[in-house]
Amino acid sequence: METFENLVRAEFTPKHTFLNTASNGLLPARAVSAMQQAVRMRAEGTPLGPLYEHVEAARAAFARLAGVPAERVATGASVAEYGALIAASLPPGADVLTAEGDFASLVNPFHTRGDLKVRAVPLERLAESVRPGTALVAVSTAQSADGRLADLPAVRAAARRHGARTYVDASQSSGWLPLDADADDFVATVGFKWLLGPHGAAFFVVPAGFGGLTPLLAGWVAGEVPWESCYGPVEEPARSARRFDISPSLFSYAGLRASLELIEEIGVDAVHAHDTALADRFRAGLAELGHAPVDAPGSAIVSVPGLGHRQGALSRAGIEVSDRAGNLRAAFHLYNSAADVDRLLDALKA
Numbered sequence: 001m002e003t004f005e006n007l008v009r010a011e012f013t014p015k016h017t018f019l020n021t022a023s024n025g026l027l028p029a030r031a032v033s034a035m036q037q038a039v040r041m042r043a044e045g046t047p048l049g050p051l052y053e054h055v056e057a058a059r060a061a062f063a064r065l066a067g068v069p070a071e072r073v074a075t076g077a078s079v080a081e082y083g084a085l086i087a088a089s090l091p092p093g094a095d096v097l098t099a100e101g102d103f104a105s106l107v108n109p110f111h112t113r114g115d116l117k118v119r120a121v122p123l124e125r126l127a128e129s130v131r132p133g134t135a136l137v138a139v140s141t142a143q144s145a146d147g148r149l150a151d152l153p154a155v156r157a158a159a160r161r162h163g164a165r166t167y168v169d170a171s172q173s174s175g176w177l178p179l180d181a182d183a184d185d186f187v188a189t190v191g192f193k194w195l196l197g198p199h200g201a202a203f204f205v206v207p208a209g210f211g212g213l214t215p216l217l218a219g220w221v222a223g224e225v226p227w228e229s230c231y232g233p234v235e236e237p238a239r240s241a242r243r244f245d246i247s248p249s250l251f252s253y254a255g256l257r258a259s260l261e262l263i264e265e266i267g268v269d270a271v272h273a274h275d276t277a278l279a280d281r282f283r284a285g286l287a288e289l290g291h292a293p294v295d296a297p298g299s300a301i302v303s304v305p306g307l308g309h310r311q312g313a314l315s316r317a318g319i320e321v322s323d324r325a326g327n328l329r330a331a332f333h334l335y336n337s338a339a340d341v342d343r344l345l346d347a348l349k350a
Contacts (some may be wrong), residue, residue, distance in 0.1 A: 064271045198255045224237065278336055307327065
């Protein structure tokens with residue numbers, strides 16, 4: 001069996017010190033090859049049936065990572081479309097609880113309804129803010145801005161006590177943090193960050209019985225037999241979560257299938273240990289430099305207040321990080337090393 005290091009070395013050839021997976025992950029070589037093959041098929045007029053097979057293989061691979069049957073996983077393009085389905089299922093005046101400053105794609109669909117009572121509270125107060133009558137708690141596993149992790153066990157327990165459902169956006173954690181999608185009512189994630197896929201692919205986990213959702217975005221692919229559902233209304237929606245699919249970006253799913261295979265080969269537990277060790281190394285180095293990052297223990301994302309203005313100079317020096325609301329945000333993934341951490345720390349000394 002190939003080692004972690006050998007697999008990574010064979011798949012990634014970054015030209016810079018890339019510490020910005022929280023924005024988008026690097027594509028492994030196998031994903032690039034799969035997408036190039038898909039493009040050639042289109043260019044040459046080859047039948048595209050195998051590309052639809054990639055969608056199903058990617059669905060199954062994500063289901064294994066999420067710990068749920070593939071029949072409960074829908075495929076789409078963005079988290080926002082899934083939030084819109086959930087928002088549309090709520091009655092007027094429903095109480096929706098969110099975390100302050102959470103990512104727009106998660107929270108905005110509930111605001112655009114216009115007739116929901118959307119509350120935002122500090123992340124650390126989310127569980128205690130669930131109250132009688134709360135219909136839904138929507139939160140990201142890891143906050144995009146600063147990497148703080150939600151206390152999901154506490155949130156779930158509070159939601160159960162009050163009869164609320166939970167909706168989790170795992171976009172900033174799936175791929176490095178073990179995911180138990182069966183513990184929540186709804187889970188969504190994009191594929192282009194920690195799952196190392198291209199843009200334009202996402203997953204949505206629904207409960208058995210579909211959780212009261214209506215497939216408002218359904219087209220022909222949402223039929224039980226898609227190729228017999230191309231004309232007129234879909235007579236029989238898929239009996240699985242595929243009823244919530246939208247027409248797939250075939251090139252993207254070809255690449256994402258290959259990326260998910262790599263993550264499965266390495267194992268999320270191994271990725272988690274690797275990523276968090278690097279993040280801890282960075283936190284320790286920051287302390288030696290006199291900088292205090294946002295308190296986010298156990299996260300692969302480290303955010304440093306007051307240093308966001310360094311992002312441009314760091315990029316020119318070949319170190320890719322983010323500036324988020326004045327904070328410097330570094331994200332550590334499987335293709336990063338201790339040398340990458342030390343290079344960033346050395347640059348911050350200047």
